[in-house]
Amino acid sequence: MFTALVGIVALIVAGCAAFFSVQGLATLYAARFVAVCVMAGSLEIGKLVAASFLHRYWHTCGILLKFYLTIAVVVLMGITSLGIFGFLTGAYQQSHTKVELTDVKQESLNSKKEFLTLEISQLNDRIKTLNEARKAQEKRLPDLSSRAAKPIYEDIKKSSEEISATRKRVDELTTQLFETSQDSINQKIEGSKEVDIGTLKYVAKTFGVDMDTVVKWFTLAIVLVFDPLAVALVLAYNSLIETIPPKKVEHIEYEEEPVTRKIIKKITGAHYRDQL
DSSP states (O other), X not given: OHHHHHHHHHHHHHHHHHHHHHXXXXXXXXXGHHHHHHHHHHHHHHHHHHHHHHHHHTTTSOHHHHHHHHHHHHHHHHHXXXXXXXXXXXXXXXXXXXXXXXXXXXXXXXXXXXHHHHHHHHXXXXXXXXXXXXXXXXXXXXXXXXXXXXXXXXXXXXXHHHHHHHHHHHHHHHHHHHXXXXXXXXXXXXXXXXXXXXXXXXXXXHHTOOHHHHHHHHHHHHHHHHHHHHHHXXXXXXXXXHTSOOOOOOOOOOOOOOHHHHXXXXXXXXXXXXXO
């Protein structure tokens, strides 16, 4: 049972490694995608067969064949690892591009929010100043004659009109600010649905490095154990197959014939020979 389990796991890991490697190499040579897939796939199969052959016939095969197959397996493991690295980093670049686009949109919305907030604050200050000036002019009216008060009334009227227009503008900007905040929230939600590399961001922030460096070393760690593990499991499966004991042949024991039956056969056989 354990031998079968090792064989299945070896097949799964080797198949995944081959798939990622073939995809990575085919993407690198995209002009001949299908041809590269066939070539890389055949090399993956050849690598596993060569590793199994070396394991089984290491002590009997020639030294040149042994040397060449060893070099071929090691080089092919390197090629497979390179293909896996290319596949994973390519997938990360696609995710990272989406994240950068989301961040740019978010920064744009944040800048717009800051601008609207600043403009609203300035307009509110202007309204406050106009109100104070109007109140000061209104206090002067009782002490002035009708002729002298006329310009004051005109100033108060202009201040009131400006205050009304400014308040209307503040309302419009407040509406824009609300809509921008909603867009910012929706953008964050959509960005979280498309990609989620928050863990990598947290790790990068914790160690004080950029996210590309974290992804590079994390991908290398995966690559260093992926294809070597596949080859090691294939060799382990070969070892388990070789150590399976042969099935014992069951010997059927026949009961000894009774003595009377032996005597009858002996007499009958002698009588038959005398007649001949």
